[in-house]
Amino acid sequence: MVKGSNVMTTNGVTAARTRVFVSELVARVRPVSDHWRREGALRLDRLTKPPGSLGGLEEIALRCCAIQETLDLTTSPRRILVCAGDHGVVAEGVSAYPKAVTAQMVANITSGGAAINALAAAAGADVWIVDVGVDGPTAVDGGHARLVSRRVRNGTRNMLEEAAMSEVEMLDALQVGLDLSAQAAADGVRLVGLGEMGIGNTTAASAVTAGVTGRPPARVTGRGTGVDDGTLARKVAVVERAVAAHGCVPGAPLDVLRTVGGLEIAALCGVCLGAAAHRLAIVTDGFVATSAALIAAALAPSLVGYLFAGHLSPEPGHAVQLEHLGLRPLLNLNMRLGEGTGAALAMPVIGAAALAFTSMATFDSAGVSGQA
Amino acid sequence: MVKGSNVMTTNGVTAARTRVFVSELVARVRPVSDHWRREGALRLDRLTKPPGSLGGLEEIALRCCAIQETLDLTTSPRRILVCAGDHGVVAEGVSAYPKAVTAQMVANITSGGAAINALAAAAGADVWIVDVGVDGPTAVDGGHARLVSRRVRNGTRNMLEEAAMSEVEMLDALQVGLDLSAQAAADGVRLVGLGEMGIGNTTAASAVTAGVTGRPPARVTGRGTGVDDGTLARKVAVVERAVAAHGCVPGAPLDVLRTVGGLEIAALCGVCLGAAAHRLAIVTDGFVATSAALIAAALAPSLVGYLFAGHLSPEPGHAVQLEHLGLRPLLNLNMRLGEGTGAALAMPVIGAAALAFTSMATFDSAGVSGQA
Numbered sequence: 001m002v003k004g005s006n007v008m009t010t011n012g013v014t015a016a017r018t019r020v021f022v023s024e025l026v027a028r029v030r031p032v033s034d035h036w037r038r039e040g041a042l043r044l045d046r047l048t049k050p051p052g053s054l055g056g057l058e059e060i061a062l063r064c065c066a067i068q069e070t071l072d073l074t075t076s077p078r079r080i081l082v083c084a085g086d087h088g089v090v091a092e093g094v095s096a097y098p099k100a101v102t103a104q105m106v107a108n109i110t111s112g113g114a115a116i117n118a119l120a121a122a123a124g125a126d127v128w129i130v131d132v133g134v135d136g137p138t139a140v141d142g143g144h145a146r147l148v149s150r151r152v153r154n155g156t157r158n159m160l161e162e163a164a165m166s167e168v169e170m171l172d173a174l175q176v177g178l179d180l181s182a183q184a185a186a187d188g189v190r191l192v193g194l195g196e197m198g199i200g201n202t203t204a205a206s207a208v209t210a211g212v213t214g215r216p217p218a219r220v221t222g223r224g225t226g227v228d229d230g231t232l233a234r235k236v237a238v239v240e241r242a243v244a245a246h247g248c249v250p251g252a253p254l255d256v257l258r259t260v261g262g263l264e265i266a267a268l269c270g271v272c273l274g275a276a277a278h279r280l281a282i283v284t285d286g287f288v289a290t291s292a293a294l295i296a297a298a299l300a301p302s303l304v305g306y307l308f309a310g311h312l313s314p315e316p317g318h319a320v321q322l323e324h325l326g327l328r329p330l331l332n333l334n335m336r337l338g339e340g341t342g343a344a345l346a347m348p349v350i351g352a353a354a355l356a357f358t359s360m361a362t363f364d365s366a367g368v369s370g371q372a
Numbered sequence: 373m374v375k376g377s378n379v380m381t382t383n384g385v386t387a388a389r390t391r392v393f394v395s396e397l398v399a400r401v402r403p404v405s406d407h408w409r410r411e412g413a414l415r416l417d418r419l420t421k422p423p424g425s426l427g428g429l430e431e432i433a434l435r436c437c438a439i440q441e442t443l444d445l446t447t448s449p450r451r452i453l454v455c456a457g458d459h460g461v462v463a464e465g466v467s468a469y470p471k472a473v474t475a476q477m478v479a480n481i482t483s484g485g486a487a488i489n490a491l492a493a494a495a496g497a498d499v500w501i502v503d504v505g506v507d508g509p510t511a512v513d514g515g516h517a518r519l520v521s522r523r524v525r526n527g528t529r530n531m532l533e534e535a536a537m538s539e540v541e542m543l544d545a546l547q548v549g550l551d552l553s554a555q556a557a558a559d560g561v562r563l564v565g566l567g568e569m570g571i572g573n574t575t576a577a578s579a580v581t582a583g584v585t586g587r588p589p590a591r592v593t594g595r596g597t598g599v600d601d602g603t604l605a606r607k608v609a610v611v612e613r614a615v616a617a618h619g620c621v622p623g624a625p626l627d628v629l630r631t632v633g634g635l636e637i638a639a640l641c642g643v644c645l646g647a648a649a650h651r652l653a654i655v656t657d658g659f660v661a662t663s664a665a666l667i668a669a670a671l672a673p674s675l676v677g678y679l680f681a682g683h684l685s686p687e688p689g690h691a692v693q694l695e696h697l698g699l700r701p702l703l704n705l706n707m708r709l710g711e712g713t714g715a716a717l718a719m720p721v722i723g724a725a726a727l728a729f730t731s732m733a734t735f736d737s738a739g740v741s742g743q744a
Binding site (some may be wrong): 001047048049050052053054055056057088096097098100101104105107108111112113114115117118119121122123175225226330331333334335336337343344345348349351352355356359360361365366367368369370371 | 419420421422423424425426427428429433468469470472473476477479480483484485486490491493494495564598599639686702703704705706707708709713716717720721723724727728731732733737738740741742743
């Protein structure tokens with residue numbers, strides 16, 4: 001369904017070739033434009049409002065100018081890319097839900113019954129649900145979301161026993177994300193939202209976050225979908241052991257991704273790299289989606305200019321991620337569902353900011369007096 | 373354009389008759405429904421998501437159930453009621469903009485060039501701009517917002533010299549708001565947003581807030597549209613003198629409104645009382661609009677159940693108001709423009725919450741497993 005991009009195939013690559021592959025990706029991510037940001041600021045100050053009075057909306061508009069390299073901002077079409085994968089580490093008892101729920105929720109999303117369907121509809125966004133690594137049947141297209149079957153493996157390996165992915169599997173999953181971004185760009189999409197579904201994936205996200213930021217696992221591991229105290233303690237211990245066993249350190253983001261990450265996290269990392277290369281604005285979601293952005297930004301620091309933090313999750317590691325990225329969340333509604341729900345909810349805010357920027361009158365044109 | 377409601381006429385009323393008029397209004401505000409809130413909670417727990425994981429969106433949905441007395445929530449049509457008025461206290465040099473800007477901005481709104489036009493359009497809301505007390509010509513309908521001419525007076529009197537309004541003027545302005553709410557209900561509107569325009573009205577809002585909450589004027593007086601240090605000091609002194617001179621105290625909200633309020637604030641207070649009586653959800657905006665809600669809630673405490681705090685403004689008194697009302701803002705984007713912009717931006721969040729509530733599948737219907 002998604003056509004391959006012109007990026008080299010990843011089958012049989014070695015670690016050395018991985019570095020080449022990724023460095024080529026990174027080179028395609030150019031910084032956002034300071035020139036267009038300045039042009040945007042000049043326009044903002046002529047609009048009929050006290051200077052700065054639209055607050056965060058002004059910053060959003062300026063970021064859009066810098067990303068899109070124009071003052072004629074557009075924020076539609078919008079698309080939520082929900083990447084789904086299972087996690088071998090679920091065998092350690094780190095989740096409140098059985099693994100089967102991943103496939104069940106993929107089906108629920110294709111049938112239009114999940115929260116992301118509602119919030120994306122409210123945001124005027126379409127939903128693509130991408131099987132990158134579900135461990136169960138997902139070949140059901142309910143017609144309410146585009147189901148993309150690009151399964152790399154039936155879930156990751158258990159990170160406590162071995163690396164979650166092989167090098168090839170990781171690159172294949174990254175490639176899925178690159179292809180999704182290329183398709184989004186080809187479809188004219190202007191806002192890409194990151195979504196995920198995967199029982200156990202907050203454990204992987206915690207390990208990724210500890211690895212990339214160097215913060216202690218206990219600081220960035222939380223209750224996910226709602227585990228009890230005993231499970232939380234077990235989850236923290238699992239993350240500590242995995243991060244230590246694989247020698248995860250901030251300077252080696254790809255090794256972190258491969259050893260303790262997830263297939264859906266790798267795919268979303270590819271989405272970020274690809275979307276930024278296509279100069280598309282990226283809206284992050286919660287803790288898991290942002291762990292993918294964290295890896296992508298560690299590889300390509302200028303990618304941060306393309307990121308909007310959709311919301312702040314109560315998952316304790318999420319604030320750590322956003323601080324690390326230097327991003328301020330647009331919403332803070334105590335949401336901790338994932339699926340891209342926070343990204344979807346934030347899209348209308350970005351759209352409103354862009355519409356104010358493009359459609360407001362200037363003091364001159366409206367005959368309104370400025371400050372005395 | 374707006375038809376009179378069946379509420380008694382206010383011409384020639386005395387203070388005693390005012391009490392009767394207002395007590396009748398207050399009696400029409402029934403508490404929101406605990407029964408429907410409980411019914412909503414039962415439904416929420418069956419939806420395909422971890423319990424509580426939609427955070428603030430779940431609280432929004434429950435509030436909508438309690439307001440609308442149904443599980444079939446609807447949040448459209450949506451309307452922003454921008455009430456405009458001038459302020460005699462501008463003669464004291466409390467604003468960064470000349471008084472003429474009020475009428476100019478009314479014209480800008482009717483022409484579609486103001487921020488509220490853009491943000492309301494993004495929210496799917498129509499805009500009514502209501503001249504309750506502008507001191508200048510506003511009879512220009514640009515076709516982009518409904519212009520309602522219900523001027524009570526050419527601006528308030530200077531609160532440092534006398535009461536801002538007479539009893540009759542205040543009641544006439546309240547009546548404008550009641551009529552606007554009645555019309556909104558007749559038009560099927562489901563979300564009413566509070567907007568305002570009026571040079572100098574943050575001074576009035578500060579005085580109202582100090583009066584209703586009993587907090588010191590210096591604590592609830594800020595820079596408004598962006599006054600400098602000297603003007604801020606003058607503004608604080610004006611508020612202190614006005615509150616003291618008129619003996620504003622928390623127990624007498626109508627006296628506070630009449631002596632230091634504004635015509636647009638009185639109208640918005642009427643909007644709140646009327647909308648709650650019609651069981652319409654009310655979305656507050658920033659500091660000035662919330663000062664109207666503060667008066668309304670002081671008169672009818674159960675009205676708080678109908679209020680959604682659209683956003684948090686950096687104006688220091690706004691957090692004081694929201695704390696006093698016990699409301700948590702939906703957005704916090706450092707916006708300080710007024711016009712109803714924060715209310716408009718929050719409406720899609722409320723709409724998304726309601727859509728998730730009404731359209732999500734249940735665990736049973738979707739065949740998704742619950743917590744282990």
